[in-house]
Amino acid sequence: MYDDGMSLQLEAMGEHAFMLRLGDTIDPETNARVHALSERMRAAGLPRLRELVPAYASLLLRFDPPPPGDDDDSPCLEARILDLASGIETSAIAKATSMVHRVPVCYDAACGEDLGPVAQTLGFSIEELVRRHSAPIYRVAMIGFAPGFAYLLGMDPALSIPRRDTPRTRVPAGSIAIGGAQTGIYPRELPGGWQLIGRTPSRLFDPTDVARPCLLAPGDRVRFEPVSHETYARLLTEQGA
Known part of the structure; x- marks a missing residue:
């Protein structure tokens, strides 16, 4: 959950991708949070992160598969994504980099x-x-x-x-x-x-x-x-x- 009461949903999109959903509306505040989240995820150095795809009210995170022989670390990635998403502020990060x-x-x-x-x-x-x-x-x-x-x-x-x-x-x-x-x-x-x-x-x-x-x-x-x-x-x- 965000600190302002906005609900956050995380769902798996296939084996190596996750979707963060911040709502279902087209509005500047929600979209600013999406871009702030994108900047935070990019700066965090998540292992194997390949692509970040922001939309109006969601953020897709695509990862490369783990090397052959390595254990599936999806649960750890999911926990890390949720931790990074918690308490995100408004558009300060996005404004600073745009x-x-x-x-x-x-x-x-x-x-x-x-x-x-x-x-x-x-x-x-x-x-x-x-x-x-x-x-x-x-x-x-x-x-x-x-x-x-x-x-x-x-x-x-x-x-x-x-x-x-x-x-x-x-x-x-x-x-x-x-x-x-x-x-x-x-x-x-x-x-x-x-x-x-x-x-x-x-x-x-x-x-x-x-x-x-x-x-x-x-x-x-x-x-x-x-x-x-x-x-x-x-x-x-x-x-x-």
Whole structure:
């Protein structure tokens, strides 16, 4: 149990993985705890820890199998994980280690074909929608759906709008989109049903970059900076996309 009364569940996911569940909601406080837990687990030097996968309200820990002939140490790992998870504070660890990315975005009909309809449905002018969407400093809650696809927390609740009734078969790379109460960035051309309101020239996923193939990592912060279509086109050309 956390010291604030939040329940913690740990369950085995196959022979060499565990899932820590902190709840079942999408909210900044829970997600901040997930990232704080991830940093604590990484710093603890758990034996054979291979991967940490944070999500909105859970953290997956994947381990390499023990060497041949060694005893199964799963019970010891489980006890150690629970001990590390006990009494975790809020987002202090995650805040201290996260990067801040300034992401240029062209908000216009050519780059976000749903921009006008979304503004009309929500009762905002396009200018007000852009102001509200670009005002927050978002946090990358998790990477999912496709390599490099960042789910961002921090969007103004007034911008929440349902996904499209009919998903598109092709969404351009770099598209900034809203799906329900979430906003995100398509890292490459993909199918998708979120509402498209803009596009960034930034490259979100580069499989040739072995050190950091994904521009954004869970726990990072993102600030959208509106740019003109001319600036968008220039930046796109400069990076050779």
